[in-house]
Amino acid sequence: xxxxxxxxxxxxxxxxxxxxxxxxxxxxxxxxxxxxxxxxxxxxxxxxxxxxxxxxxxxxxxxxxxxxxxxxxxxxxxxxxxxxxxxxxxxxxxxxxxxxxxxxxxxxxxxxxxxxxxxxxxx
Amino acid sequence: xxxxxxxxxxxxxxxxxxxxxxxxxxxxxxxxxxxxxxxxxxxxxxxxxxxxxxxxxxxxxxxxxxxxxxxxxxxxxxxxxxxxxxxxxxxxxxxxxxxxxxxxxxxxxxxxxxxxxxxxxxxxxxxxxxxxxxxxxxxxxxxxxxxxxxxxxxxxxxxxxxxxxxxxxxxxxxxxxxxxxxxxxxxxxxxxxxxxxxxxxxxxxxxxxxxxxxxxxxxxxxxxxxxxxxxxxxxxxxxxxxxxxxxxxxxxxxxxxxxxxxxxxxxxxxxxxxx
Numbered sequence: 001x002x003x004x005x006x007x008x009x010x011x012x013x014x015x016x017x018x019x020x021x022x023x024x025x026x027x028x029x030x031x032x033x034x035x036x037x038x039x040x041x042x043x044x045x046x047x048x049x050x051x052x053x054x055x056x057x058x059x060x061x062x063x064x065x066x067x068x069x070x071x072x073x074x075x076x077x078x079x080x081x082x083x084x085x086x087x088x089x090x091x092x093x094x095x096x097x098x099x100x101x102x103x104x105x106x107x108x109x110x111x112x113x114x115x116x117x118x119x120x121x122x123x
Numbered sequence: 124x125x126x127x128x129x130x131x132x133x134x135x136x137x138x139x140x141x142x143x144x145x146x147x148x149x150x151x152x153x154x155x156x157x158x159x160x161x162x163x164x165x166x167x168x169x170x171x172x173x174x175x176x177x178x179x180x181x182x183x184x185x186x187x188x189x190x191x192x193x194x195x196x197x198x199x200x201x202x203x204x205x206x207x208x209x210x211x212x213x214x215x216x217x218x219x220x221x222x223x224x225x226x227x228x229x230x231x232x233x234x235x236x237x238x239x240x241x242x243x244x245x246x247x248x249x250x251x252x253x254x255x256x257x258x259x260x261x262x263x264x265x266x267x268x269x270x271x272x273x274x275x276x277x278x279x280x281x282x283x284x285x286x287x288x289x290x291x292x293x294x295x296x297x298x299x300x301x302x303x304x305x306x307x308x309x310x311x312x313x314x315x316x317x318x319x320x321x322x323x324x325x326x327x328x329x330x331x332x333x334x335x336x337x338x339x340x341x342x343x344x345x346x347x348x349x350x351x352x353x354x355x356x357x358x359x360x361x362x363x364x365x366x367x368x369x370x371x372x373x374x375x376x377x378x379x380x381x382x383x384x385x386x387x388x389x390x391x392x393x394x395x396x397x398x
Binding site: 009013016017020021023024027028053054055056070071073074076077078080081082083084085087088091100102103106107109110113114116117118 | 127130134176179180183197198201202204205208209211212215261262330331333334335336337338339341342343344346347348349351352353355356359360
């Protein structure tokens with residue numbers, strides 16, 4: 001059972017990593033003027049909340065349709081962040097299989113906290 | 124600096140950070156943060172966002188291996204994660220209102236403590252088998268593989284552990300590190316677990332804690348793909364390489380040199396912030 005978990009996680013990380021790489025290569029090569037061109041690095045010396053790109057899945061989707069490499073990168077990052085969350089889900093399922101309801105509930109509690117953050121309901 | 128070049132250099136540095144993180148257990152965060160802030164002049168908030176993603180990348184890879192090998196106490200990890208996730212969300216929220224200079228000071232303190240803890244040998248003591256009623260109720264006592272076969276151990280001081288884990292979560296979210304050191308400290312000293320169980324279970328938890336805070340940072344627009352992208356990819360590759368070569372590397376001197384470099388970068392960070 002642990003072996004399946006390990007394999008699942010490594011494949012998720014591989015997919016996330018590849019997505020990020022594809023996005024980076026695209027952004028490098030393509031330099032779209034559309035939604036987000038590559039900004040010169042000095043633009044990051046000050047933090048502007050209104051300026052940051054791709055904060056939600058909807059924005060990422062729009063960016064994907066526009067062919068922006070950075071949207072692909074952000075998608076990959078989203079997948080990377082989701083990997084530990086998936087791991088908790090799998091643990092929950094494994095606990096349910098052995099009928100350990102105490103830990104099913106505890107895992108559900110952890111997932112709730114993670115979901116609150118991931119769905120952007122906490123800002 | 125030209126953006127292409129910057130992203131390339133950033134990726135290479137992140138590969139090194141991920142590799143060192145996997146080899147020394149000092150994590151990608153403590154390397155990425157100074158590099159971004161000192162080396163590239165990036166604002167602290169973007170740096171933390173990128174660093175948190177790097178932490179997920181560095182830790183998730185090795186965590187899978189340890190669960191498979193039977194060292195990680197999964198139930199304990201999940202239970203403590205309730206506290207770390209809560210702490211991480213609280214920390215991520217209040218970080219928006221904290222002065223960046225204060226964040227840097229906090230980071231440097233965590234940095235120094237991590238370096239110090241790396242150099243200190245683990246507490247050597249016989250395994251405490253006297254069961255703690257709360258831990259038994261929570262099904263936390265377990266065993267781990269040793270040269271003598273499966274050795275049982277018991278867990279203690281669950282409330283204290285939860286409290287410290289909450290603190291570790293807050294720290295992790297405010298400062299962009301994995302707080303693995305705090306977690307190991309709590310499990311090793313407070314909860315009296317065998318050291319290998321502490322380190323592997325801590326690794327198991329770090330990814331989840333970082334994911335909780337990363338999500339908040341993502342929605343607040345503090346994860347910038349041009350920075351976090353190269354960092355995350357580099358750290359992923361680096362951690363994979365590091366985990367591969369770990370059995371063949373003598374980490375004794377590596378950890379010492381690394382700790383010194385980390386301390387120096389902390390001093391430099393403070394100097395730049397306050398002069």
